[in-house]
Amino acid sequence: MARQERAVRTRRAILEAAAAVFDERGYDAATIADILSRAGVTKGALYFHFSSKQELAQGVLDEQFAEGGVPHRESKLQELVDVAMVLAYRMKREPMLSAGARLSLGPGMRDIFGGGSVPGWIEFTRTLLVRAKEQGELLPHVDPAETAWILSACWTGAQIYSQTLSDRSDIEERVAAVYQHICPSIATPAMLARLDIAGDRGERVSAEMRRGPGRGATQEAEPALS
Amino acid sequence: MARQERAVRTRRAILEAAAAVFDERGYDAATIADILSRAGVTKGALYFHFSSKQELAQGVLDEQFAEGGVPHRESKLQELVDVAMVLAYRMKREPMLSAGARLSLGPGMRDIFGGGSVPGWIEFTRTLLVRAKEQGELLPHVDPAETAWILSACWTGAQIYSQTLSDRSDIEERVAAVYQHICPSIATPAMLARLDIAGDRGERVSAEMRRGPGRGATQEAEPALS
Numbered sequence: 001m002a003r004q005e006r007a008v009r010t011r012r013a014i015l016e017a018a019a020a021v022f023d024e025r026g027y028d029a030a031t032i033a034d035i036l037s038r039a040g041v042t043k044g045a046l047y048f049h050f051s052s053k054q055e056l057a058q059g060v061l062d063e064q065f066a067e068g069g070v071p072h073r074e075s076k077l078q079e080l081v082d083v084a085m086v087l088a089y090r091m092k093r094e095p096m097l098s099a100g101a102r103l104s105l106g107p108g109m110r111d112i113f114g115g116g117s118v119p120g121w122i123e124f125t126r127t128l129l130v131r132a133k134e135q136g137e138l139l140p141h142v143d144p145a146e147t148a149w150i151l152s153a154c155w156t157g158a159q160i161y162s163q164t165l166s167d168r169s170d171i172e173e174r175v176a177a178v179y180q181h182i183c184p185s186i187a188t189p190a191m192l193a194r195l196d197i198a199g200d201r202g203e204r205v206s207a208e209m210r211r212g213p214g215r216g217a218t219q220e221a222e223p224a225l226s
Numbered sequence: 227m228a229r230q231e232r233a234v235r236t237r238r239a240i241l242e243a244a245a246a247v248f249d250e251r252g253y254d255a256a257t258i259a260d261i262l263s264r265a266g267v268t269k270g271a272l273y274f275h276f277s278s279k280q281e282l283a284q285g286v287l288d289e290q291f292a293e294g295g296v297p298h299r300e301s302k303l304q305e306l307v308d309v310a311m312v313l314a315y316r317m318k319r320e321p322m323l324s325a326g327a328r329l330s331l332g333p334g335m336r337d338i339f340g341g342g343s344v345p346g347w348i349e350f351t352r353t354l355l356v357r358a359k360e361q362g363e364l365l366p367h368v369d370p371a372e373t374a375w376i377l378s379a380c381w382t383g384a385q386i387y388s389q390t391l392s393d394r395s396d397i398e399e400r401v402a403a404v405y406q407h408i409c410p411s412i413a414t415p416a417m418l419a420r421l422d423i424a425g426d427r428g429e430r431v432s433a434e435m436r437r438g439p440g441r442g443a444t445q446e447a448e449p450a451l452s
């Protein structure tokens with residue numbers, strides 16, 4: 001039991017070191033030696049958990065969304081905004097997330113990781129948009145598959161610009177502005193009037209998630225749909 | 227004269243080879259040896275024009291937009307759409323452009339190239355939006371600086387997703403969809419009704435540019451604003 005716990009902790013330390021190295025140097029330039037010296041573990045320990053650089057990167061990608069989603073909302077468009085804003089909030093604070101984003105993008109990455117987390121992220125967005133549309137939150141012309149692609153791509157563009165131009169200091173305001181620019185084209189006016197797309201939405205939802213359910217938090221933060 | 231012409235041609239060949247190598251491998255992984263063997267020139271010829279890998283990359287970045295802009299339009303929002311769509315059209319066909327995009331983005335690139343072409347691209351967009359707003363094409367709440375940032379970032383996000391997921395085969399439809407999702411939030415209804423954001427807009431404007439002015443092309447393609 002203690003041995004298993006130690007193994008879990010070692011695996012996590014290796015993945016965190018790998019994420020930091022991939023985030024700083026990119027997949028091609030990163031070496032297992034870099035990751036070893038960052039993690040402070042033996043070569044044997046690393047190879048016990050991961051047999052190659054590619055497996056390490058896959059581990060980082062798998063870990064990316066392992067923490068679970070935001071609280072469910074009656075409005076699925078609000079839930080989508082919450083996911084986008086919480087990710088922006090966490091992206092600034094967790095190398096595991098930003099490394100995942102870097103591993104998912106760029107030429108060559110498709111061949112190695114099949115687009116990384118991008119196809120899953122688009123599909124997740126599409127599913128929420130389909131439900132939002134069924135509930136009457138979206139305008140009739142909206143094609144959930146197309147809009148899911150666009151929302152995901154624009155989120156990523158804002159993330160990359162914010163990283164390139166300001167070291168992500170403004171990522172939350174920028175992601176909010178993306179949604180503020182797109183939601184009026186896809187949501188009904190009644191939905192728009194109830195949508196919370198403020199720049200601090202990610203921070204507030206993250207606090208709600210830390211408090212956990214059962215303290216009225218979900219109800220309090222959830223925008224009423226009807 | 228002949229010698230100078232040869233020098234210009236050699237410089238161009240080196241830049242094209244550099245663009246192809248940066249586009250495929252990224253800045254960090256690219257080597258001058260790769261570029262030399264791709265360009266088929268001597269080491270002496272290369273170092274006569276460029277003293278370092280960084281100078282080569284800067285040369286690619288400078289070349290990116292050297293071809294000049296799209297035809298002027300009475301509607302500045304249409305002109306902006308045209309620039310975005312022509313870039314999408316050319317990005318699929320010219321390594322110089324896609325290499326420039328790759329060099330402009332990502333961690334570390336800011337320190338080396340000051341964000342590459344990104345700040346200039348945002349500022350160019352802002353200038354057109356300011357004029358569009360002065361002409362009454364935009365809704366009163368639009369902040370040209372913020373919207374310029376968002377439009378540029380979303381363009382880039384669509385470019386990267388298209389490259390990662392489909393080798394840029396759908397880049398024109400995706401960039402058009404970005405504008406179709408954002409313009410209703412920023413343009414007046416009368417402007418929207420006149421805006422041409424079809425997926426083949428870039429191809430049509432490029433053909434117009436090849437035909438050149440003086441054949442009625444500009445008038446024909448320009449959407450009337452009043």
